Amino acid sequence: MKIIILFMIIINCSYAATANRGRNFNPAIGINGLFLYQNGSSEHEGFSVQGLEMMFTSDVDTRFRAEVLLGLHPSHEEGQHGMAFDAEEAYLETTGIKGVTFKFGKFKTKIGKHNEKHAHNFPFVDAPLVFKEIVGHEGYQDIGVSASFLLPYISWFSEATIQIVEGELEANDLFNEDTHEVAGVFHLTNLWDLSEDLTFEWGVSGLSSASILYGTDLTVKWRKSSERSFEWSTEFLQKDVDGEKLGGLSSFIKYQLTKPIFVQYRYDYLGFSNSMSKNGHAFLVGYMPSEFSGIRLQYQDLAEDEKVVSLQLNFSIGAHPAHSY
Amino acid sequence: MKYILILVFCAPFVAFGKLSIVTTTTNLKSLATIVAGDKAEVISLCKGSNDPHFLEAKPSSMFKLSKADLLISIGLDLEVGWLPLLVRGARNPELRDGMIGHLSIGEFMNRIEIPGADLSRSMGDVHPDGNPHVLLDPFNATIALDAISKRLGQIDPLNKAFYRKNASDYAVKLRAKVVRWIELFKKAHRRVVTYHKTLSYFHRRFKINVIGNIEPKPGIPPTAGHIINLIKKIKDQKVSLVAVEHYFDMDAAKKIQNAVPMIKIAMIPVAVDATKKIRTIMDLYEQIVLTYTEKR
Numbered sequence: 001m002k003i004i005i006l007f008m009i010i011i012n013c014s015y016a017a018t019a020n021r022g023r024n025f026n027p028a029i030g031i032n033g034l035f036l037y038q039n040g041s042s043e044h045e046g047f048s049v050q051g052l053e054m055m056f057t058s059d060v061d062t063r064f065r066a067e068v069l070l071g072l073h074p075s076h077e078e079g080q081h082g083m084a085f086d087a088e089e090a091y092l093e094t095t096g097i098k099g100v101t102f103k104f105g106k107f108k109t110k111i112g113k114h115n116e117k118h119a120h121n122f123p124f125v126d127a128p129l130v131f132k133e134i135v136g137h138e139g140y141q142d143i144g145v146s147a148s149f150l151l152p153y154i155s156w157f158s159e160a161t162i163q164i165v166e167g168e169l170e171a172n173d174l175f176n177e178d179t180h181e182v183a184g185v186f187h188l189t190n191l192w193d194l195s196e197d198l199t200f201e202w203g204v205s206g207l208s209s210a211s212i213l214y215g216t217d218l219t220v221k222w223r224k225s226s227e228r229s230f231e232w233s234t235e236f237l238q239k240d241v242d243g244e245k246l247g248g249l250s251s252f253i254k255y256q257l258t259k260p261i262f263v264q265y266r267y268d269y270l271g272f273s274n275s276m277s278k279n280g281h282a283f284l285v286g287y288m289p290s291e292f293s294g295i296r297l298q299y300q301d302l303a304e305d306e307k308v309v310s311l312q313l314n315f316s317i318g319a320h321p322a323h324s325y
Numbered sequence: 326m327k328y329i330l331i332l333v334f335c336a337p338f339v340a341f342g343k344l345s346i347v348t349t350t351t352n353l354k355s356l357a358t359i360v361a362g363d364k365a366e367v368i369s370l371c372k373g374s375n376d377p378h379f380l381e382a383k384p385s386s387m388f389k390l391s392k393a394d395l396l397i398s399i400g401l402d403l404e405v406g407w408l409p410l411l412v413r414g415a416r417n418p419e420l421r422d423g424m425i426g427h428l429s430i431g432e433f434m435n436r437i438e439i440p441g442a443d444l445s446r447s448m449g450d451v452h453p454d455g456n457p458h459v460l461l462d463p464f465n466a467t468i469a470l471d472a473i474s475k476r477l478g479q480i481d482p483l484n485k486a487f488y489r490k491n492a493s494d495y496a497v498k499l500r501a502k503v504v505r506w507i508e509l510f511k512k513a514h515r516r517v518v519t520y521h522k523t524l525s526y527f528h529r530r531f532k533i534n535v536i537g538n539i540e541p542k543p544g545i546p547p548t549a550g551h552i553i554n555l556i557k558k559i560k561d562q563k564v565s566l567v568a569v570e571h572y573f574d575m576d577a578a579k580k581i582q583n584a585v586p587m588i589k590i591a592m593i594p595v596a597v598d599a600t601k602k603i604r605t606i607m608d609l610y611e612q613i614v615l616t617y618t619e620k621r
Contacts (some may be wrong), residue, residue: 093413095413095418095421096418096421097416097418098416098417098418098419099391099416100416101413101416149416150387150388150391150415150416156385156388157384157385157387157388159384159414189384191383191384191385192385193383193385196372199383199385201384223381225374225375225572226376226379226572259546290446290544291406292446317446321409321410322382322406322407322409322410324382324410325381325382325383325384
């Protein structure tokens with residue numbers, strides 16, 4: 001049924017596109033596709049569609065813009081196979097209020113640095129181990145309101161975000177199934193230009209409800225030109241769900257060797273405040289000849305003798321709004 | 326007592342001082358500085374050495390924009406990859422497209438190289454509204470000076486006459502220079518190859534023939550096969566100059582010179598601050614003219 005609805009949306013959009021008169025007010029439409037070949041994986045062995053994301057963005061009127069992100073990806077539910085289709089994000093954002101942006105709807109919450117990223121923009125083929133185990137495979141998106149603003153009287157980029165969300169029951173890794181309590185999310189990012197080519201970012205986040213989550217992230221980025229750049233990013237997350245604590249960190253480096261070629265390494269550690277301890281290493285080489293297509297080869301060494309080789313094809317068609325820094 | 330209170334509350338506004346202008350490119354920064362003089366602080370989001378197609382939307386730029394009174398951009402999709410995200414992050418509604426705080430000078434220009442209805446990304450990095458590198462034609466710079474002075478006059482009416490005088494005085498200087506340069510171009514390199522189509526408006530003004538580009542398609546690096554074909558064209562059509570815009574590398578040009586030893590190859594600046602010597606837009610045009618008119 002969901003697939004039928006999806007097809008109807010796409011066909012409707014193409015009819016609108018052929019009629020010249022209605023065209024100017026059509027949303028910007030972009031589709032991102034991720035195709036995967038994996039060997040040694042317990043999740044997606046062989047060829048699979050890792051995900052398809054359809055993004056629609058548009059100004060609604062002089063006061064708002066809207067963004068709708070529909071995603072198709074393999075179901076992660078226990079015992080379920082096949083594809084799951086859902087609205088990953090669908091929200092309204094204010095554009096006309098000086099100093100503040102309000103957001104209403106369903107959105108990826110601002111816990112940590114990785115959570116807001118869409119799958120086609122992940123630095124690696126998959127999300128970090130710490131993220132998957134602490135936040136959940138699907139990431140954490142929820143329904144509610146968000147307010148974000150640049151802190152006044154501060155002479156550098158310092159952005160605060162406050163979100164009140166429903167405490168989505170589907171986010172099983174973060175919320176206990178039996179309790180349903182509204183959650184508050186808080187995030188503060190600071191970014192400094194150390195030089196014209198070098199930036200340093202530090203963020204802190206927290207989630208408060210029946211469960212508690214907090215974290216901090218540090219990122220150094222250097223860009224000499226469109227052909228040479230370097231990034232080092234580390235994120236630490238810790239959660240407390242009904243007294244059960246789990247914490248971990250993920251740290252990666254990404255180096256642009258030539259214009260299309262990237263070499264990357266990620267270290268994952270899970271096990272702070274917990275007797276279990278797990279770590280992983282991932283090595284990646286990427287070939288990205290343009291902003292719209294790329295192929296990446298990743299070798300991942302996880303605990304318990306799990307070694308996974310992945311080859312991922314990533315492409316975009318249509319409008320492609322810029323990713324955040 | 327009433328009047329003292331009024332003065333106290335007005336003081337922050339009276340002592341407001343300079344306007345804050347943010348431009349996307351250093352060429353625009355130079356033009357804005359000429360018009361605004363000492364009445365504004367002007368900064369550019371791109372450095373002179375950056376290719377403005379590919380700037381990342383750095384949050385520190387959002388911070389600069391949050392304090393700006395006027396944003397000046399080229400438009401024509403040159404900055405579409407990063408500027409809208411920066412303006413949203415700045416949370417400064419006056420800088421949105423179409424508002425008084427955002428001037429896109431591309432709207433005032435006659436564009437060339439507008440692609441047809443079959444536009445697609447298979448053509449490379451093509452701009453749907455035409456070639457956006459409008460400011461490489463000095464006459465277009467005079468149009469931009471006029472647009473900037475009119476917008477500043479709307480934002481800061483008290484100094485309207487000051488902005489208009491600065492713009493028109495500089496435009497007169499530029500037009501006089503163009504007449505002299507047209508004379509020099511009678512003996513210049515008239516058949517050239519460039520890396521990208523950055524100088525199309527300059528070539529149209531000074532009637533230069535571009536035989537080909539080092540890029541097979543916009544945004545696509547050259548392949549060996551393409552260079553071989555280009556060298557053949559260069560020999561057949563007696564091209565005398567290969568000019569590489571300053572944010573690309575010279576490797577392909579050097580290969581061409583190995584095959585055609587008599588050809589002149591040169592790095593050509595296309596933005597103010599590309600080198601330390603190019604401090605104003607006049608310096609930029611002088612340097613480009615020199616590259617085309619000097620034999621070697």
